[in-house]
Amino acid sequence: MRDQRLWTWHVLAGLVILVFLGLHMTIMHLDIIFGFFNPGDAKPIDWVSVVGRARMGFFTVSYVVLLGAALFHGLYGLRNILFELGPARGVKSALNVVLTVGGVGLFVFGAWAAWTAGVLARSL
């Protein structure tokens, strides 16, 4: 049942990523064409732009959702590739643990950073 569950969530996560990463890429890399959420002449990665976005609750939520979806989608994809190499059962179990712990760890760290940046931006 596990693979049916994981693959379904892999696809659903892909759809979530399509929306939120599409928005992220439009903001960060199509800024001259669209100019979304970048005040004045600031570049998307300038501190003023970062703070401007971090003040908006929508972005904090979207970063956390994108972080979770992308970590799951990416690490499941990596797991699929590694499992297709035909490792032994024990190696598969170890990979499951490493990828799960690594993924959860990065999610907690990234979500903390997004939340803290939001709090910091509002305090400025």
Next chain:
Amino acid sequence: MLDNKGHPNRLGVWGWLGGGTWGLERYLYTLHRLTGLGLLLYFLLHIVVTSARAFGPEAWAASMGRVSGGVFVLGEFLVFAAFAFHASNGVRLILVELGFAIGNPIEPIYPYRTSVHEQRPLALGILVLAGLVLAAGGYNFLAHLSH
């Protein structure tokens, strides 16, 4: 009854790339896999690098300073290109792997027309879409470089 095992003959990782008939979808499969791995590697680093914003403007500037300049601009564009392809092809894969855009089962009459033919227009369409996104991104990158 055959008791002994035969000589191993799996194609190995080379078989992910070669073998078979080398159709367009095989290249898309390979490219999807490579871009996926590239995007994942970038993403894991990206989480760490951009988390510097939680520590204030100086930390953010220092972090961005470490990943600016020549090779990083090129790398960033490659990531954008990988995103353009992986996202476009991902839309095709979601449609195809959920059984849409591949047509209904048919009576096989030679020359056989398979689901691969059915979804081929979609495959070509996603390549055009990826090209358009890439062109827009390329224009944006060049515009930044010329500023």
Next chain:
Amino acid sequence: MTAPVNVTFRIRRYDPASQQPPAWEDVTIPYTHGMTVLDGLRVIKETRSATLAWRSSCRMGVCGSCGMFINGHPRLACNTQITELGTSLVTVAPLPNFDIIRDLVPDLRPMFDAHAALMPHLIRDDVQEMYEPTGEYFQTPHELEQFLQFSYCIKCGCCMAACPTMATDPAYSGPMPLAQSHRYNVDSRDGGFGTRKQVLATEKGPWKCHYAGECSQACPKGVDPARAIQLMKRQLVFDYLRLYKQPCPSKVVPKPTEMKRRADVPEAPAPTL
């Protein structure tokens, strides 16, 4: 391509008794009109190398015995004209992704084991009716179309040799077993989706298919395993999301008793067994 005068067969030879790894052997024979790869192998066995081993039977693309890796493509040797290869050099190797038993003979047992594990047969509650039928299971032409294409499979293994996942992963069931499992999942007479799901929802299932499309391109019978696998994924994903409900298996329709034979339809011959 114009017909060549001579054809060179570059054959992958392997003798398990020799302790030597497989090696290529070149044999040149005269081309005769209409020669298939299988014809060429027979000429070689009769005139040049009596020890050459392969598997074949019907010579007309029906039995699925002579699947080989011909000029880099999995094909049926009996179904492949020399002229359609476009070269007078024909490389013939055993189907990859299966162990080699000898020369061009692959060990197909893992494929058949995976096939059997996915329960490719009707599963119903009325076991008594299946063994001693009192009527027929009703099925409409539309219901037949849902699986007819997949039932043309001859189990030659060409799809397994073309599949990139099979190139590395012995845990994957492969295109043929999965397509055949789907063939029964969508049979309106079948009620075994829930039983097969116990295997299909695990890593034996369709999850490592990434639609490289090669199995469908390689299939010599137009069975299109890739289509079956994607349709199977839809069923399983919708099942996980509680959006799929398997319809009840079709009812038994009693044999007609009041029917009269048409005058122009002769009686069936007496059973021979």
